[in-house]
Amino acid sequence: MMNVRIRTFTLLCFVLILLMPWVFFVIAHFIDTRSFSLSQANGYTVQMIGAIAGLLLSFFIIGVQMRRLLLKPLEGMSLASRQIAEGDLDVYIPLSRISEIAEVREGFEAMVTGLQKSHRKQMELENNRRFVIAAVAHDLRTPLFALRGYLDGLEQGIARSPEQAAKYVSVCKEKSAQLDRLVEDLFTFTKMEYVEGNLSSETVDLHGVLQRSVDSLRPLAQKKNITIVSEDAGTEHCIIHGDAHLLERAMNNLMDNAVRHTPDDGKIIVRCYRDEQKLIFSVTDSGVGFSEEDLPHVFEPLYRGEQSRNRATGGSGLGLTISQTIVRRHGGELEASNHPRGGALLEGWLPIHSFNHEARVDR
Structure with missing residues (x-):
């Protein structure tokens, strides 16, 4: 079924309001007189009742269609917006054959899809951040413990000969260089992943x-x-x-x-x-x-x-x-x-x- 513009829907409703009472008037007249000639009627009571019934029926049909095509999608978007405000991005918006409402629905769905992607990306970044912190903290412990152990050895005089002392100092320098490389890599990684801007040319x-x-x-x-x-x-x-x-x-x-x-x-x-x-x-x-x-x-x-x-x-x-x-x-x-x-x-x-x-x- 094709979508219709809101002005076309309004025009159809106006035509229905005008047409339905007349159709019911003619039907009631035919039932009453068995003829389509209006001159044969003694009174128009039955015909007027039919016209009023047609008018009421047209209002009922228009109301049902407005509920289905206009009000229900708008209520769905309103409910969806409140769900999104509460952090629930799993929303559903009813379909509509009104072009303007359908366009708004498509835009709303595009917004929800964008929010879902952004939320997933944010969750991934948060998980990566936690993972990086935990992994780096683990990697920092090994050289730090080794560095502390060798420094304690130097302080307590365990390295008695100059050769042992030189070896302890060499290991301490190696571990400090490892720490420096790890911290520098972490700093650069953080800049590259989370800092936005323009690269210098x-x-x-x-x-x-x-x-x-x-x-x-x-x-x-x-x-x-x-x-x-x-x-x-x-x-x-x-x-x-x-x-x-x-x-x-x-x-x-x-x-x-x-x-x-x-x-x-x-x-x-x-x-x-x-x-x-x-x-x-x-x-x-x-x-x-x-x-x-x-x-x-x-x-x-x-x-x-x-x-x-x-x-x-x-x-x-x-x-x-x-x-x-x-x-x-x-x-x-x-x-x-x-x-x-x-x-x-x-x-x-x-x-x-x-x-x-x-x-x-x-x-």
């Missing part, structure tokens, strides 16, 4: 960003005798527009992940080259790679595999999540896979042209 040499990341992690790589090979198509081809600070943080996380999961005497290959309107970059390590169970969850916050790529490597579980978020904010994408020759492959791309400036993360 500046000319960025991605090759230089990757080289600085390599240089900053080279001392750690040298301790494990890891070889880092940088392959690129020249710095002139690796220029983009973006937030240099955040991009450097993203690349640092990728390099840090590769160094931590590459075994001694391993190799890391860093690539950066241009492909049409995209800038492709990748980091490949010679570790055991990701397991099939881990791959779908690599970029989930605080997810760490239970076997080769786990908490023992010292990661916070936020590094890859932060990197993917930063790359996506710049209009690109970051994906994880295993290289055909073995090892983990983290590959992404960034658009050559400037990105959408609607989501800024203030530093």
Whole structure:
């Protein structure tokens, strides 16, 4: 059945009010006289009763239809609005064949759908927030307890020789660095997930960003005798527009992940080259790679595999999540896979042209 406009419904009601009394008048006259000729009637009492009955019937039909098509949907929207005000988003609004009411109903349903999506997103954010707090609190305990234990050992003189004292100090520095990395990752993750704004736009040499990341992690790589090979198509081809600070943080996380999961005497290959309107970059390590169970969850916050790529490597579980978020904010994408020759492959791309400036993360 097609919808009708309110003016059409009003016109139909007016026609019905005019037509029904006359129809009933004619029917009553025919019943009384067995003829449609009005001149044969001695009186019009029966006919007038029929006309009044037709008028009353028309009012009844119009009232029923107004109740069904106008009043009931409006009452439903009123009840739904009170339910929404009380926090109940599971509402139902009756259908209406009146176009204006149907349009309002569609708008109301769109609003309810938007509220439901917003509520679900808010619940997800709240659950993530609780999960992050609980997980970070758990991760903070281990290095804190170790740091306290070694500091107590130094204070109580357990480390009697200079070599033991140096070892205790070295462990304390390592644990403090782990705490610093965890807190910094948590801070960056919080900014990327919950702070809205525009990313700053500046000319960025991605090759230089990757080289600085390599240089900053080279001392750690040298301790494990890891070889880092940088392959690129020249710095002139690796220029983009973006937030240099955040991009450097993203690349640092990728390099840090590769160094931590590459075994001694391993190799890391860093690539950066241009492909049409995209800038492709990748980091490949010679570790055991990701397991099939881990791959779908690599970029989930605080997810760490239970076997080769786990908490023992010292990661916070936020590094890859932060990197993917930063790359996506710049209009690109970051994906994880295993290289055909073995090892983990983290590959992404960034658009050559400037990105959408609607989501800024203030530093």
